[in-house]
Amino acid sequence: MLVDNGSQRLRDFTEENFxxxxxxxxxxxxxxTGLGHSNSICIEGESSVxxxxxxxxxxxxxxxxxFIEEKIRKRISTIIYTHGHPDHRGGAGxxxxxxxxxxxxxxxxxxxxxxxxxxxxxxxxxxxxxxxxLTDGENISQGIGRREGIAYGEQRVFVPPTTVYQQDxxxxxxxxxxxxxxxxxxxxxxxxxxxxxxxxVLCCGDxxxxxxxxLYAIRGGQYRDLAQWLHSLDKLASYRCKYLLPGHxxxxxxxxxxxxTLQNFRKAIDDILTRTLVGMNQGKSADHLAAEIRLQPxxxxxxxxxxxxxxxxxxxxxxYAAYLGWFDGNPTHLHPLPPEExxxxxxxxxxxxxxxxxxxxxxxxxxxxxxxxxxxDLLLDSAQEVTEAKALKASALRYLAEYETSANGxxxxxxxxxxxxE
Numbered sequence: 369m370l371v372d373n374g375s376q377r378l379r380d381f382t383e384e385n386f387x388x389x390x391x392x393x394x395x396x397x398x399x400x401t402g403l404g405h406s407n408s409i410c411i412e413g414e415s416s417v418x419x420x421x422x423x424x425x426x427x428x429x430x431x432x433x434x435f436i437e438e439k440i441r442k443r444i445s446t447i448i449y450t451h452g453h454p455d456h457r458g459g460a461g462x463x464x465x466x467x468x469x470x471x472x473x474x475x476x477x478x479x480x481x482x483x484x485x486x487x488x489x490x491x492x493x494x495x496x497x498x499x500x501x502l503t504d505g506e507n508i509s510q511g512i513g514r515r516e517g518i519a520y521g522e523q524r525v526f527v528p529p530t531t532v533y534q535q536d537x538x539x540x541x542x543x544x545x546x547x548x549x550x551x552x553x554x555x556x557x558x559x560x561x562x563x564x565x566x567x568x569v570l571c572c573g574d575x576x577x578x579x580x581x582x583l584y585a586i587r588g589g590q591y592r593d594l595a596q597w598l599h600s601l602d603k604l605a606s607y608r609c610k611y612l613l614p615g616h617x618x619x620x621x622x623x624x625x626x627x628x629t630l631q632n633f634r635k636a637i638d639d640i641l642t643r644t645l646v647g648m649n650q651g652k653s654a655d656h657l658a659a660e661i662r663l664q665p666x667x668x669x670x671x672x673x674x675x676x677x678x679x680x681x682x683x684x685x686x687x688y689a690a691y692l693g694w695f696d697g698n699p700t701h702l703h704p705l706p707p708e709e710x711x712x713x714x715x716x717x718x719x720x721x722x723x724x725x726x727x728x729x730x731x732x733x734x735x736x737x738x739x740x741x742x743x744x745d746l747l748l749d750s751a752q753e754v755t756e757a758k759a760l761k762a763s764a765l766r767y768l769a770e771y772e773t774s775a776n777g778x779x780x781x782x783x784x785x786x787x788x789x790e
Contacts, residue, residue: 370768370771371771371773374771374773375508375769375771375772377676377773378509378676378773378775378778381509381579381674381676382514385401385402385617386401386402386509386513386514387401387402388401388402389401389402390435393569393613393619393621394569394611396412397409397410397412397567397569397611398410398412399613400423400432400435401617401619402513403423403432404424404425404429404432404455404514405423405455405513405514405515405616406421406424406453406455406456406615406616407421407613408422408432409421409571411545411564412440412442413445413542413543413545414544415443415445416445417440417442417443417444417445417446418444418446418547419436419448419463419468420447420448420450420562420571421448421449421450421456421615422447422456422460422462423455423458424455424456424458424516424518425458425459425518425522425524426458426459426462426517426522426523426525427459427517428459428517429458429459429460433462433463444463444466444468445466445469445543446468446469446470446471446543447463447527448470448562449470449471450559450561450571450574450615451555451573451574452475452556452558453555453574454524454526455513456573456615457527458518458523458524458525458526459524460526461526469530470527470528470530470531471529471530471531471532471549472529472532472558473532473533473534473551473558473559473560475556476551476553476557483590486588489588490588490589493586493588493780494587495783496779496780496783496784497587498519498776498779499519499775499782499783500519502779506779507519508778510677510775510776511579511676511677511776512577512578512582512616512617512676513616513617533549535551537549537550537551545564546564546565546566547562547563547564548562548563548565549561549562550562550603552572552573552575552600552603553600554574554581554593554596554597554600554601555575555582555592555597556574559573559574559575559600561573561575561604563609567611568608568609568611569609569611569613572614572615573614574615574616575604575614576604576614577615577616577617577677578616578617578620578671578672579617579672579673579674579676579678580636580663580673580675580676580679580680581597581637581677581678582677582776583597583678583682583683583686584679586682586777586780591686591689591690592686594640594641594683594687595641597637598637601637604630605627605630605631608623609626610622610623610626612629612630629672633672633673635667636664640661640680640687643661644657644661644687645691647660647661648687648691653697653698654684654688654689655696657684657688658681658685659681661680662680662681663675663680674773675774676773676774677774677775677776678776679774707749708750710749711745711747711749711750712750714746715750715752721752721753724743724747724752724753725743725747725756725757725760728743728747732760732763737768738764738768740760741761741768744757744758744760744761744764748761758789759788761785761788762785762786762789763785765784765785766782766785768781769785
């Protein structure tokens with residue numbers, strides 16, 4: 369979301385949420401925040417520790433291991449992955465000396481066949497989204513956590529699970545601790561929650577965290593089924609817990625506060641989904657709906673629904689593509705002109721490339737940054753005034769980055785600007 373003070377809002381959110389803390393939420397359960405990009409949870413059993421998620425790098429995992437050895441003074445018998453994202457399991461290599469059982473769930477739906485062929489483009493777009501190659505000044509945070517360790521040359525050391533469950537729920541007792549592991553797909557297909565009934569603690573992974581969720585990742589990927597995510601939030605809310613421990617941002621404490629938070633979080637997502645589907649049924653295009661649909665004010669004003677990671681506008685586009693595909697119903701778009709041909713013809717109608725370049729410069733001066741980008745893209749698509757168009761586009765991207773509240777969007781602007789001027 370673009371706002372006048374987008375970068376400052378992201379800085380404030382970062383300062384408030386991502387300080388390093390080791391908090392004993394209730395006796396024997398520690399919630400570790402701000403040490404890595406993601407959180408980790410330590411559960412003290414009778415003679416060992418159960419570790420939920422392992423942070424994002426080996427180096428940060430070693431710091432957590434030192435805390436466990438000095439404060440809890442018990443070996444790690446079990447590791448549970450809430451899901452397979454690398455920031456939740458990249459530190460696993462730090463905890464292998466005690467030979468723990470490593471537990472995970474399989475995805476409900478496998479990735480599309482051939483997805484591995486997209487590795488190069490997804491890595492490139494992922495690097496832009498997360499701002500791996502940006503400086504600390506440019507990269508304020510990654511929206512739901514501090515910068516990942518790989519931005520500083522740290523290592524990810526993944527460890528495959530030794531126990532993989534196919535079912536939807538597993539009940540275990542590990543070292544005197546009763547746990548319910550339940551599938552809650554949403555951000556990923558293998559997402560689970562862990563319920564500790566005797567402690568009234570619910571570890572929810574990335575099904576909930578304290579800002580507007582990444583319902584669509586601009587790095588690219590398969591559709592994250594919003595309707596399914598809503599069902600998972602209903603499942604979370606059905607547990608009358610006293611402590612809700614997310615995989616990012618702070619714990620939510622108190623049954624009433626947890627219920628209110630989960631219900632608002634759910635309503636915000638449901639509202640975006642419902643309004644998008646209604647608009648689609650009325651024949652509106654993805655572009656029209658993305659321009660029209662925003663978070664309702666009563667949700668946008670909540671501290672745990674700021675668009676610091678996900679974005680309502682991108683969510684609308686993802687819904688449209690998932691339900692109706694690429695075609696917007698306008699026959700003009702069945703066989704559009706190739707971008708290069710359209711750009712050449714459009715520029716000719718606008719008085720030539722010098723005229724378009726002048727208009728792009730004027731748009732930058734008058735702070736119409738999106739218009740600057742679109743004019744520059746005409747020039748780049750037509751291979752005219754390329755050097756100046758790249759420089760102008762890079763300037764507009766840097767300006768837009770300062771208005772962007774989503775860390776993902778901010779990084780993508782800045783990383784793309786850097787690529788244009790290298």
